[in-house]
Amino acid sequence: MKVLVPVKRVIDYNVKPRVKMDGTGVDLANVKMSMNPFDEIAVEEAIRLREKGAATEIVAVSVGPQKAQETLRTALAMGADRAILVMTDDEVEPLAVAKILKAIADEEAPGLVILGKQAIDDDSNQTGQMLAALLGWGQGTFASKVEVTGDAVAVTREVDGGLETVSLKLPAIVTTDLRLNEPRYASLPNIMKAKSKPLLQKTPADYGVETTPRLKTLKVVEPAKRSAGIKVAGVDELVAKLKALGVAA
Amino acid sequence: MSVLVWVEHEAGAVKDATLSTVTAASQLGDVHLLVAGAGVGSVAEAAAKIAGVAKVVVLDDAAFEHALPENVAPAIVAMMADHDAFVAPATSNGKNIAPRVAALLDVMQISDILSVEGPDTFTRPIYAGNAIATVQSADSKKVITVRGTAFEKAAREGGSGVIEAATGSDAGLSSFVGAEIAKSERPELTSAKIIVSGGRALASAEQFHEVIDPLADKLGAGVGASRAAVDAGYAPNDYQVGQTGKIVAPEVYVAVGISGAIQHLAGMKDSKTIIAINKDEDAPIFQVADIGLVGDLFKIVPELTGKL
Numbered sequence: 001m002k003v004l005v006p007v008k009r010v011i012d013y014n015v016k017p018r019v020k021m022d023g024t025g026v027d028l029a030n031v032k033m034s035m036n037p038f039d040e041i042a043v044e045e046a047i048r049l050r051e052k053g054a055a056t057e058i059v060a061v062s063v064g065p066q067k068a069q070e071t072l073r074t075a076l077a078m079g080a081d082r083a084i085l086v087m088t089d090d091e092v093e094p095l096a097v098a099k100i101l102k103a104i105a106d107e108e109a110p111g112l113v114i115l116g117k118q119a120i121d122d123d124s125n126q127t128g129q130m131l132a133a134l135l136g137w138g139q140g141t142f143a144s145k146v147e148v149t150g151d152a153v154a155v156t157r158e159v160d161g162g163l164e165t166v167s168l169k170l171p172a173i174v175t176t177d178l179r180l181n182e183p184r185y186a187s188l189p190n191i192m193k194a195k196s197k198p199l200l201q202k203t204p205a206d207y208g209v210e211t212t213p214r215l216k217t218l219k220v221v222e223p224a225k226r227s228a229g230i231k232v233a234g235v236d237e238l239v240a241k242l243k244a245l246g247v248a249a
Numbered sequence: 250m251s252v253l254v255w256v257e258h259e260a261g262a263v264k265d266a267t268l269s270t271v272t273a274a275s276q277l278g279d280v281h282l283l284v285a286g287a288g289v290g291s292v293a294e295a296a297a298k299i300a301g302v303a304k305v306v307v308l309d310d311a312a313f314e315h316a317l318p319e320n321v322a323p324a325i326v327a328m329m330a331d332h333d334a335f336v337a338p339a340t341s342n343g344k345n346i347a348p349r350v351a352a353l354l355d356v357m358q359i360s361d362i363l364s365v366e367g368p369d370t371f372t373r374p375i376y377a378g379n380a381i382a383t384v385q386s387a388d389s390k391k392v393i394t395v396r397g398t399a400f401e402k403a404a405r406e407g408g409s410g411v412i413e414a415a416t417g418s419d420a421g422l423s424s425f426v427g428a429e430i431a432k433s434e435r436p437e438l439t440s441a442k443i444i445v446s447g448g449r450a451l452a453s454a455e456q457f458h459e460v461i462d463p464l465a466d467k468l469g470a471g472v473g474a475s476r477a478a479v480d481a482g483y484a485p486n487d488y489q490v491g492q493t494g495k496i497v498a499p500e501v502y503v504a505v506g507i508s509g510a511i512q513h514l515a516g517m518k519d520s521k522t523i524i525a526i527n528k529d530e531d532a533p534i535f536q537v538a539d540i541g542l543v544g545d546l547f548k549i550v551p552e553l554t555g556k557l
Binding site (some may be wrong): 011016017019026093094095098120121122123124125126127128129130131132133134136137138139141142144154157158159160161162163164165166167168169172177178179213214215216217218219220221222223226228229230231232234235236238239241242245247248 | 315317318319341342344345347350352353356357359360361375380388424427430437439486493495500501518522523537538539540541543544552
């Protein structure tokens, strides 16, 4: 079974994003970029499926600028077998990404597509579900456990009240939540080896996908700031404050 | 304009997340509710009474019992012939279903809106709430998820919607296997008036419960946790408050031993009053706290619990 793993190059999760002065977006110039953390979990899960014998080949895909190559090389260094970069300098919305991935899935015929549940830049949480809709496949979103048996996959999902397990017919879509696994670090020999793994370059036009955005960003601002309040000296003062708030008798 | 709203329900009752979603939807047009499930007659009746509701569409069939998106989304798409927008709360169900509907309609979804600025214009958080974007949709139909804490709850009484039955089928792609839903006597996090949350400073699962639970019980509060505490195994994941967990906005949020990482603040900074207890006086949590107390939580919290 082939596994397709889409990955996105985003601002590193340790960097505090700064809103541009002109209100057009977030300043990404000279900012450290990395693989979206949920996508790292997706790559790791694919590798574990291969280690268990459930997967045979892992293909990493990214839709983004030339520099997204680095993100794909990271996936290759972790253990993906080959990569496809769909090159574009435009911002591509989840719907258009899903359309490109659908075209790639039609060509590659994977048994599973594993994606991060959301990217930490636009926080949309849409691409996996949209891809499932376009392919007409089942979807196991926000996964904390994935088990492939025969022609089905059981996905345990993080839901509001706890956990839920669904069984999906293969091929299917899985989106990852944080507790699914802890991604490995790529070793130096594997980073070197990744440099010679195949990386195919494509464009959205190759897949006949129009990427014009449907949502226009009118402005981006910083959220309203909370100002620091007061410090109390001890428990008695805190009890008095709680009583004043009406939360304690 | 008519708006179809996904009703989040559990054990025969309409959940609060639905009520704030109704408020957001009413700013767009006439509100029609969709109740999907098996044996949901009483939910539909309760839904019809929500203030401002014109119509309740009911999908009552075993295929919809667990809100599997493979079955629900095509049924919603069929209803969208008569609606201009589909609006769902940004709950795990809403986030699971809405994008599937959007893609089938060839619409770009607007996730997690904080406000309705116009018929096609909304604000939404990006970068874990470190920035707020105003976006305008060019799609003729809208698919939207709503952040519950950003809208007032519609009243549960006062409406008299017409109840109408709809049909759909099992797509045969997925099946429900089981669930482990945490049972708790405490209020649910997303609707609790008071929340007591613990962080990594609690240092073990035993101490987390020994310190946090009695205070929460005393205050009638829900219990939350930071991602660090969840990752360390001190608290289960459904306690998690933050960008990657639940977004909460209670009247009072008590952060115990939580340093205040960006990702945690993203989940609770809209709380009305934030109280922080932490031994590090430079912890970022104090920059957003209304009331701070610097000191050893293992001394302070039991003393506080005793004095309340």
